[in-house]
Amino acid sequence: MVRPEETGGGSAPARGREATRARILESARELFTSEGYGAVSSRMIAAHAGVNVALINRYFGAKRGLLTEILREDGVFPGLIEGDPDTLTRRLAEHAVGRLHGEGTPLQRALDHSSGDPDLQAVYQGRLKSAMLEPLSAYLGGEHAPVHASLVAAVLLGLTRVRLIEGATALRAHDRERLTDRVQALLDLCLEEFEADGG
Amino acid sequence: MVRPEETGGGSAPARGREATRARILESARELFTSEGYGAVSSRMIAAHAGVNVALINRYFGAKRGLLTEILREDGVFPGLIEGDPDTLTRRLAEHAVGRLHGEGTPLQRALDHSSGDPDLQAVYQGRLKSAMLEPLSAYLGGEHAPVHASLVAAVLLGLTRVRLIEGATALRAHDRERLTDRVQALLDLCLEEFEADGG
DNA sequence: GGTATAGGTAAACGCTGTTGACCTGTCAAA
C-alpha cells in the first residue's frame, strides 16, 4: 500500500502521521525550552501533545530522537563558521561571551542548563562534531587544522561549562568588551600555526 | 545512647556502622571505576558490598552521596595549584594534556567518560569550585583574579570535554610536546593582566 | 530480666523509557 502523504499528488495533507509527528515535536520543543530536557518525561510530552506515549517511540525511535530532530532543525551551533575569515574569531568570541550572559535562543539556554543529561550530551556531541569541528577544520585547512579546531572548540565549550558552574555573572558593558577581547585573543592563539616541525 | 565507635576508648572497632559504610564505599569506588557512574545502580553496589540497598541511602543520603564522598577522598583535582607559581601553567597544561591521553587514575578516567550524568556533573561542579576556581583565584590575587581563574578553568574543562567528543587520539611524543606548549601559552594568556581600565 | 536502640532487611512506592498486543477507520481490490 502507498501512504497518501507520500504520493505525489495527495490532496489531503495527511491528517494523521505528519500532523501528529509535528504536534509531538512542537510539544517537545516547548517543554524542553521551559523545563529542560531531563525534567521532561515522555509521558509529559505525549500528554501535552494530546497523543499516546507510544507514538513518541513509534515516530522518533526514542526520547533522544526528539532531541536529535529538534537540534537538527534549530541548529545548536548556527552558522558562525561561514563568513569573513578575518572576523571569525571575533564572531566566535562574541557568541561565546553572549552565551556566558545567557543570550541565545530560549531553547539554547534551557539546554545549556540541562547539559548534564547523557542523552543531551550524546546528541550535542554529534552536533558539535558535524557543525563545529569538521567545518572549522575544513575552513582552516592545513596539516594541523584538526588540532586548531579542537583547541577552538575547547575554549568555547569550556566557557559555556564554566558559566554553568559559576552562574551567569552579569558583566558591565566595558568589562564584557574586555572579556570578549581576551577570548578572541585566546582563539587567535588557538589558530596560530604550530612552528615548523623540527624533528 | 552512645555509639561504641564514637566513644574514645572503644575496644571493638565497630563491626557494624563504620565497617559497613566502608564496605559500601569501597564497592562503589570499584564499580564506578570499572563501569562508570551512570552504569552502576544502587542495587549493584549493595549486592557487591553484600548489604541491603537501603543502607546506601541510610549512610550516604543518596547515590550521589557516595560520589561526593569518593571525590572528597580522592580529589578529582589534585593539588596542582600549590607549588612554584612560575611553573603553574606548565603543570596545568601537562595535567590537561595528560588527561587528553587518558592518563590519570582509573577512577578519573572512568568518571571523565561518564561525565554526562547529572549527579556527577553536580558533584564535579562543586569540587571544581572548591578545588580549582577558588584556590586559583586566591592564588592569583588581584582585582581580576576570578575572571582569570574562570578562563583557566574554561580552557582546562574544554579540553577534557573535547576529548570526550573526539576520543583520545594518541599523539606522537613531539606533537604532544607542541600541544602542551600551546595549551600552556593559552593558560598564560588567560592569566595576563587586563590592561588598565581606561573608562 | 526488661527494654531502648543501632544495625540491618524486605518489600513496596512512584517514577522512568520502552514495547508488544490489540483496536479502528480508511482505502484498494475482487
Next chain:
DNA sequence: TTTGACAGGTCAACAGCGTTTACCTATACC
C-alpha cells in the same frame, strides 16, 4: 458490496531506576 490489508492510534504491561517505609534482630545498658 464485500473482503482484506494496513496505517494510525491506544492500552497495558515490562524491566529498571532511586528512594522510603515498616519491620525484624541482636546488642548494650539500667
